[in-house]
Amino acid sequence: MNTSPSPSGAHHVEEGASVRLGALVPLTRPGWVEAGRHLLAGLDLAVTEVNDAGGIGGRPLELVVRDTAADPERAAAAVDDLAGLGVAAVVGEYHSVVARSAAARADALGVPYLCSSAVLDALTEQPTEWVARLAPAQSHGWRIYADFLLGAGRHRIAVVTQPSVYWASGTRILRDHLAARGGTVVELDANELTPEALCDALVDHGATALLLLVGQPEPAVPIVRAVRSDRRLAELLVGAPAGQPEFAEWAAVLGADGAGIPFLRYLPEHLGPLGERVGKELRARLGEAPSFVAFEGWDAVTVLADVLRSHGTDRAAIAGAWPDVAVEGTRGTIRFSRTPGIGVRQWAWPPVQVVDRDPTDADRFRILRTG
Known part of the structure; x- marks a missing residue:
């Protein structure tokens, strides 16, 4: 120290x-x-x-x-x-x-x-x-997000990810939390799969949710467009725990395709x-x-x-x-305060929400879960 x-x-x-x-x-x-x-x-x-x-x-x-x-x-x-x-x-x-x-x-x-x-x-x-x-801390917010997925009946989770300590940490948090509660997580490499090949993999795995653990706007935007246009994946929940849909650029680029994608933000109701x-x-x-x-x-x-x-x-x-x-x-x-497993002084905790952009009004956010 x-x-x-x-x-x-x-x-x-x-x-x-x-x-x-x-x-x-x-x-x-x-x-x-x-x-x-x-x-x-x-x-x-x-x-x-x-x-x-x-x-x-x-x-x-x-x-x-x-x-x-x-x-x-x-x-x-x-x-x-x-x-x-x-x-x-x-x-x-x-x-x-x-x-x-x-x-x-x-x-x-x-x-x-x-x-x-x-x-x-x-x-x-x-x-x-x-x-x-x-x-x-990521472990705090992403566990809340995992509980949201389970509450929404989504147990077969696919994550499309890129090499990064941050994305790897998020995947590990999700896998550990979901595995103890009957969920599964499969990793798909955004650098190896085209958006179309990713859609095929999602169908093959029977995924009920896809989480975007990738950069914004690339490759997140083309992935969302491909998934939204694939009729086989009409019932798939697309999520972005890292918060890509929070900013106006997301809605401007994706329009209606960018709505209904739950993400984490740190605001009170x-x-x-x-x-x-x-x-x-x-x-x-x-x-x-x-x-x-x-x-x-x-x-x-x-x-x-x-x-x-x-x-x-x-x-x-x-x-x-x-x-x-x-x-x-x-x-x-x-x-x-000092929080177990975290080496810095931490505010434990700011308010956490899982929200999405309303498909009927992309400028309005719907609160789906709080923690």
């Missing part, structure tokens, strides 16, 4: 200067650009509100943004860069494999990192005091007054309904601002404050 701060971890922000926060965001391909745009909107809105309220002890909060482009090596280099620029902490990132790389580097340098949106359970290889996370207010501000900035990722961004900066006000800008003091956090976020009161 890396508990003793390195020289970087002992860093103090210069008196009178702005308080800098490093932000890791996927803003270019192959990163999930729409998720990055929503995340950045939430981060930036929260920084604006902190500064409108007087900043951090009278000093402005400054967001220093780095585009990760879904590249783990680029993210690690960005943490190095941000540490050298004197940031008090690092925040953000959507892609789990990228966040894992950033977390490892932040731990090594002694830089506090608040991960807003990545869910991979093993965000670090060993327990660390330097990293905390808002998003629920009804937002409280704070969430409603922030949601309106985010909608104005984005020009569309904000995703849960935008709320995660706002919550992350708000948590860090509270820590900076109460514990100062020393990096070791910030990391040491994780257990003391009790901040009202857009989706509930945020507290961090």
